[in-house]
Structure formats: C-alpha cells, structure tokens
Amino acid sequence: xxxxxxxxxxxxxxxxxxxxxxxxxxxxxxxxxxxxxxxxxxxxxxxxxxxxxxxxxxxxxxxxxxxxxxxxxxxxxxxxxxxxxxxxxxxxxxxxxxxxxxxxxxxxxxxxxxxxxxxxxxxxxxxxxxxxxxxxxxxxxxxxxxxxxxxxxxxxxxxxxxxxxxxxxxxxxxxxxxxxxxxxxxxxxxxxxxxxxxxxxxxxxxxxxxxxxxxxxxxxxxxxxxxxxxxxxxxxxxxxxxxxxxxxxxxxxxxxxxxxxxxxxxxxxxxxxxxxxxxxxxxxxxxxxxxxxxxxxxxxxxxxx
Amino acid sequence: xxxxxxxxxxxxxxxxxxxxxxxxxxxxxxxxxxxxxxxxxxxxxxxxxxxxxxxxxxxxxxxxxxxxxxxxxxxxxxxxxxxxxxxxxxxxxxxxxxxxxxxxxxxxxxxxxxxxxxxxxxxxxxxxxxxxxxxxxxxxxxxxxxxxxxxxxxxxxxxxxxxxxxxxxxxxxxxxxxxxxxxxxxxxxxxxxxxxxxxxxxxxxxxxxxxxxxxxxxxxxxxxxxxxxxxxxxxxxxxxxxxxxxxxxxxxxxxxxxxxxxxxxxxxxxxxxxxxxxxxxxxxxxxxxxxxxxxxx
Numbered sequence: 001x002x003x004x005x006x007x008x009x010x011x012x013x014x015x016x017x018x019x020x021x022x023x024x025x026x027x028x029x030x031x032x033x034x035x036x037x038x039x040x041x042x043x044x045x046x047x048x049x050x051x052x053x054x055x056x057x058x059x060x061x062x063x064x065x066x067x068x069x070x071x072x073x074x075x076x077x078x079x080x081x082x083x084x085x086x087x088x089x090x091x092x093x094x095x096x097x098x099x100x101x102x103x104x105x106x107x108x109x110x111x112x113x114x115x116x117x118x119x120x121x122x123x124x125x126x127x128x129x130x131x132x133x134x135x136x137x138x139x140x141x142x143x144x145x146x147x148x149x150x151x152x153x154x155x156x157x158x159x160x161x162x163x164x165x166x167x168x169x170x171x172x173x174x175x176x177x178x179x180x181x182x183x184x185x186x187x188x189x190x191x192x193x194x195x196x197x198x199x200x201x202x203x204x205x206x207x208x209x210x211x212x213x214x215x216x217x218x219x220x221x222x223x224x225x226x227x228x229x230x231x232x233x234x235x236x237x238x239x240x241x242x243x244x245x246x247x248x249x250x251x252x253x254x255x256x257x258x259x260x261x262x263x264x265x266x267x268x269x270x271x272x273x274x275x276x277x278x279x280x281x282x283x284x285x286x287x288x289x290x291x292x293x294x295x296x297x298x299x300x301x302x303x304x305x
Numbered sequence: 306x307x308x309x310x311x312x313x314x315x316x317x318x319x320x321x322x323x324x325x326x327x328x329x330x331x332x333x334x335x336x337x338x339x340x341x342x343x344x345x346x347x348x349x350x351x352x353x354x355x356x357x358x359x360x361x362x363x364x365x366x367x368x369x370x371x372x373x374x375x376x377x378x379x380x381x382x383x384x385x386x387x388x389x390x391x392x393x394x395x396x397x398x399x400x401x402x403x404x405x406x407x408x409x410x411x412x413x414x415x416x417x418x419x420x421x422x423x424x425x426x427x428x429x430x431x432x433x434x435x436x437x438x439x440x441x442x443x444x445x446x447x448x449x450x451x452x453x454x455x456x457x458x459x460x461x462x463x464x465x466x467x468x469x470x471x472x473x474x475x476x477x478x479x480x481x482x483x484x485x486x487x488x489x490x491x492x493x494x495x496x497x498x499x500x501x502x503x504x505x506x507x508x509x510x511x512x513x514x515x516x517x518x519x520x521x522x523x524x525x526x527x528x529x530x531x532x533x534x535x536x537x538x539x540x541x542x543x544x545x546x547x548x549x550x551x552x553x554x555x556x557x558x559x560x561x562x563x564x565x566x567x568x569x570x571x572x573x574x575x576x577x578x579x580x581x582x583x584x585x586x587x588x589x590x591x592x593x594x595x596x597x598x599x600x601x602x
Contacts, residue, residue: 005405005505012402016409019399020416023476027419029442030431045440088327095320100313107324114335116587117580120534120556124563124572125338125345136337177334182327197313207314236424238538243564254424258542261430271434278427285422293415300481 034058034276041272057276066248067277070256073245074235075284076168077252081175081234082227089181089226090219094211096182097189098197108186111179119174120239127243130170134160166246174244175234181226184302188222189215225299228292235285253281339580345573364574373550373558374575380464381555384536388468389528392475393521399476400483401509414484421477425470425535429542432470456544460551463544467552470539471532479524486520487513526590530583555579 032047035054061067092111096104119126129135137160141147147157164170200210241252248256257277261269289296346364348357368374399417403410420428435441436456443454456462490513498512514521537556540546546553546561553561555575563572 008505008509009405009407012405013407013409015398015402016407016413019395019402019476020409020413022473023416023419026428026431026435026473027423029435033434041440045444046435046437046442088330091323092327095323098314099316099320101320101324107328110336111327111331114331116530116584117335117339118530118534120537121579121583122335122338122342122576124559124569124576125341126334127564128341128569129333129338133333136333173330174334176327177330179331201314207316207319210314232421236422236427238424238426238541239560242541243560254426258426258430258538261433261542268440269434271437271440274430275434278431282423282427286419289419289422290415293418296418296421297481297485300478301485 030275030278033272034279036272038270038272042268053272054276057272058280060273061277061280065256065260065277066251067253067256067280069249070251070253071281071284073168073171073241073250074253074281077171077175077237077241078231078234080168080172082230084172084176085178085181085230086223086226088176090185090223093182093185093189094215097186098207098210108182111182114177114179115183123239123243126174126240127165130165130174130244131163132161133164134162165244166250168250170244171241171250171252172234174240175237180303181230184226184299185219185222187302188219192218221295221298222302224292224295225302228288228295229299229303231288232285232296257281342573342576342580345570346577348570350569350573360570364570365578368571368574368578373553374555376550377553377555377558380551380553381533381536384464384467384471384554385529385532388471388532388536389475389525391468392472392528392532393479393524395472396476396479396524397483397521400480400487401513403480403484404487404513417480418477420474423474425474425538426542428470428474429539432466432473433543436466436469456548458548460548463548463552466543467536467539470543471536474535475528475531479528482520482524483517486517490516522590526587529586529590533579533583 029046029048032050033041034057036044036047036051037053037056040051040053095101096108101107132138138147138158141150141158151157164173196214197210200214205213235252236254237252238254238258242255242258245251245255248259251259257274260274260277345357347359347361349360349364350357396417399413403413403417423431436443436454438444438447438455438457446454452458454462456466494512494516495508498508503511533554534556536554537560540552540554540557541560544552546557556579559572559575559579562568562575566572
C-alpha cells in the first residue's frame with residue numbers, strides 16, 4: 001500500500017526517539033557516573049561523558065561491599081524461583097487440563113486469585129507466617145480441640161515452630177506461590193489438539209509417559225518464556241527479600257544496592273560507587289533480556305491472554 | 306465426534322498429587338496470610354508473641370479515624386490514577402509509533418523492553434541521583450532559579466520524580482502487550498479504511514485504537530494493582546515517604562507501621578482495607594469498563 005503519511009511517520013519517528021531517550025538516558029547517565037571518581041562528581045555533578053574510574057569503582061564494589069555475596073543470593077533466588085515455578089506450574093496445569101478433576105475450575109480460580117493481591121500488599125502477615133510456617137497447624141490443633149486433648153494426656157499442647165526467615169527457602173517459597181505460570185501453561189495446553197491424548201492412549205501411553213514424551217517437548221517454548229519472566233521477577237524483587245533476610249549476607253543484590261546510600265542528611269552519597277553497583281547488579285538481567293528477548297516478549301504476551 | 310472425557314486421563318489421585326505442591330505453597334504463603342490479616346484486624350496483637358485480645362472493630366475505628374491513614378490513602382489513589390494512566394498512555398503512543406514500519410521501530414522494540422531487567426529499587430536509586438537537586442540533571446536549573454527543583458523539600462517535586470520512575474519501569478510490559486494487540490489487527494482493516502478515504506492519522510483513532518481497547522483495558526487493570534504495590538521499592542529508595550509524608554503511600558505506611566512501629570494490628574487492619582480496595586477496584590473495572598469494550602473483531 002503506497003500512500004503519503006510523511007507527517008505521521010515523522011511524528012512516529014520522533015516519538016520513538018524520545019521513548020528510547022527516556023529509557024536509555026538514565027541508563028547512560030548511570031554508566032557515565034560509574035566511571036567518575038567521587039571527588040570529580042562533587043566538583044562537576046552529573047556529566048554526559050565517561051571518565052576513567054569505572055574499573056576502580058567496580059573493584060571497590062567487589063572488595064568493599066557485600067554485593068558479590070548478595071549477587072550469589074540473587075542468583076540462587078532467581079534461578080530456584082524460575083525452576084520451581086516452571087516445574088510446579090507445569091504439573092498443576094497438566095493436572096487441571098488433562099484430568100477430570102472435580103472442583104477443577106474452583107482450584108484454578110483459587111490459584112489465579114494470587115495474581116490480584118501481590119506479595120507487597122500482604123507482606124506483614126506473610127512475614128509472620130514465614131516466621132513460623134507451622135503456625136497454621138498449631139491453629140488447626142487449637143480450633144479442633146485436639147490440642148487440649150494432647151495437653152491433657154501429655155501435659156502440654158503441641159506448639160510446632162519452624163521459621164524460614166533468613167533462609168534461601170524463605171526467600172524463594174512465597175515468590176513461587178503465584179498463579180501466572182499455571183495460567184500460562186493452561187492457556188498453552190488448551191490450544192493443543194485434543195486428539196493428542198486419544199492418540200497417546202491408543203498407543204498405550206499412560207499419563208506419566210504422555211507427560212514426559214509428548215507434553216514436555218511441546219512445551220519447551222513456554223518453559224523458556226516462563227523461565228525468563230520468573231527469573232527477572234525473582235531478581236528484581238525488593239520488599240520481600242528486604243524483610244525476609246535479617247543479615248546482610250542473606251540479602252539479595254537489589255536490597256544491598258539500595259543500602260549503599262547512607263541515610264545521613266546533608267552528606268552527598270558516593271554516587272559513582274552506587275552507580276557502579278547499579279551497573280553490576282543490573283548487568284545479568286539486562287544481558288538476559290538482550291539475548292533472550294524473544295522469550296521474554298513471548299512470556300509477557302502469553303501471561304496476558 | 307468423541308466425548309470430551311475421552312480426551313482425558315481417568316486417573317483419580319494423580320492429578321491431586323500433581324496440584325498439591327503448588328497448592329500447598331499458595332495456601333501457606335497466600336491464603337493463610339490473607340486470612341491472618343483479616344483475623345488480626347479484629348485483635349489487638351502484641352509483637353514478639355505477647356498474646357492477643359479480641360477487640361471487635363476497634364482497630365478499624367482507630368485506623369479510620371487516623372488522618373495519616375486518609376492522607377496516605379488519598380495519595381495512593383492520586384498516584385494510582387496519574388501513574389497508571391501515564392504508564393498506559395506513554396507505551397500506547399510508543400506502540401502505535403513502533404507499529405509503523407520505520408527505521409527506528411526495530412531498535413525501539415528491543416530497547417523499550419530493557420527496563421524489565423532493572424529492579425524498581427535500582428531505578429529508584431538511579432533516579433534519586435539523576436534528580437538530585439545538587440548533583441543531578443536539574444541542578445543547573447537550581448543555579449538560575451534557586452529552589453525551583455527540590456524533591457527533598459517540595460512534595461510535588463518528589464511526587465513527580467516518583468511518577469517518572471514508575472512510568473519508566475512500567476513501559477516494557479504495557480508496550481509489549483499493546484504492540485502485540487496492534488500487530489494482531491488484520492492488514493485488510495487498514496486497507497479497507499484507506500479505500501474509504503481515511504488517512505493515516507484518522508485510521509489511528511478510528512481503526513487502531515478502538516480495536517485494541519481490550520488490551521488497553523487489560524493493561525489498565527493490571528497497572529492499577531501494580532501501581533498500588535510496586536510503588537514500595539520506589540518510595541523506599543527515593544523519598545522514604547517524605548518530604549513531610551507527601552509521598553507516604555499506603556503500601557509504604559503499612560511497612561513502616563508494621564516493621565518499624567511494631568503496630569501489627571494497625572498494619573494488618575490497613576492491609577485488610579487495602580486488599581478489599583484492590584479486589585473491589587478490579588471487580589468494578591471488569592463490571593463497568595469491561596462491558597463497554599467491544600471484544601468482537
């Protein structure tokens with residue numbers, strides 16, 4: 001189709017240029033500031049050209065701060081979150097789509113409801129639950145009267161205690177308790193031809209065989225999409241790792257980065273160091289996005305449908 | 306035709322076994338905390354396990370009579386309305402522009418997804434520096450007009466900074482969704498409209514925008530929830546709720562009350578109120594806005 005839309009194309013080009021400037025500007029300034037020394041920044045403020053102190057700033061991040069240890073935590077949290085989410089979501093979506101589960105739609109609705117109330121909203125009580133994840137069992141024993149019975153027989157009621165705070169498990173588990181993955185896999189399974197199961201059954205494949213030999217290979221792109229999405233989500237978490245870790249050594253890199261700035265009034269923070277930290281902390285997810293762009297976009301689109 | 310049950314496995318316990326791990330995690334870390342927030346809102350809870358007393362609606366009465374709660378609630382709504390409208394509008398304009406086959410379209414599609422990899426807290430730290438009144442990008446402005454940009458003193462400036470960072474992080478998701486919506490429109494629609502004499506500008510408003518309303522609606526719904534919650538990382542790294550409480554959004558106030566003030570009952574009560582608000586809001590959007598949108602293609 002040939003037509004003259006020069007004015008529109010000009011405006012569209014300008015819009016795109018401004019949009020990219022909006023995204024890249026802050027990132028570029030982060031990079032240039034990370035290459036300056038503290039004294040230089042104090043004298044000149046923010047500058048648009050790079051200096052030569054980048055490596056010394058990065059070396060200071062690695063030697064003077066806990067960012068390296070915290071990066072390892074972030075990696076553990078993000079990778080485990082992504083893997084566990086992928087596996088559990090895959091299994092639950094498989095159960096809900098390929099079996100005649102009674103109350104299946106109710107279970108699915110209950111899983112999906114997690115999207116409505118993110119972790120940040122319910123952080124106070126999630127923290128309390130994480131401080132003793134057996135507390136629901138205690139409460140059940142209390143309510144059912146079993147505990148008074150036990151107290152009569154054994155002299156004391158049962159009070160189970162297991163805190164997952166300040167552990168990797170505690171950092172990861174509440175992130176996994178989310179319905180996006182199940183939703184994503186369910187959408188994918190629903191568009192698969194229904195005859196797949198019939199054919200598999202005719203060939204004598206049971207549900208486990210079907211799962212591993214047919215469904216799993218077909219789902220590879222969905223796995224990749226969900227993995228990238230969940231990894232980025234785990235890496236960029238802030239509030240939960242902030243409260244769930246009580247020692248700096250258990251904090252994630254993003255939390256550690258936010259703690260680099262001193263809380264003192266009137267002191268100019270060491271911005272070059274902090275910006276070098278921001279570069280170090282963001283480099284893994286950014287590279288991941290650049291390389292696995294396809295899967296990320298796919299994941300975002302799938303999670304919307 | 307075969308009956309739908311033939312396309313299923315007739316196993317009884319296997320599906321239960323498969324759903325259990327995720328369901329267990331969701332019960333423990335989603336439903337129990339939600340239940341506990343409502344439960345605690347009716348009890349006076351002492352920190353460090355000092356026991357609890359049933360107080361009826363007293364917590365709600367206390368929270369609802371606290372002017373700070375209403376202030377934070379009002380600011381949350383303002384942030385939500387301005388923040389999410391911009392966080393949908395800006396990506397929408399960008400998506401319409403990127404949908405045209407220009408030289409910049411391809412790089413833009415790549416670059417505009419990058420913020421997804423930068424944590425809210427990281428961009429908060431970065432924006433706090435860029436907008437620093439002494440060293441930041443607007444500091445020259447302050448030399449000519451002293452005090453014109455002072456996010457540390459002026460609440461409005463701090464709020465603008467917060468919104469700018471929020472929109473920045475919200476671009477990838479909304480841009481990708483809206484662009485995918487635009488690209489799913491059949492080319493023939495464009496051609497038919499062009500045949501009828503609609504110019505390129507006119508087609509944006511009469512063909513493209515009405516047809517991607519479902520996506521716009523969806524991003525808006527998700528963005529509302531997102532703006533209520535994701536603001537925490539930004540507030541904590543940029544303003545700490547200041548100056549003078551002008552950026553103290555509800556999600557931040559709950560954190561401060563609960564973890565710094567040890568007011569567990571108050572924090573739980575506010576959590577309960579916020580959760581009801583979010584659920585009602587989502588429901589209302591689906592009931593009122595959702596119905597007006599034509600999903601037919």
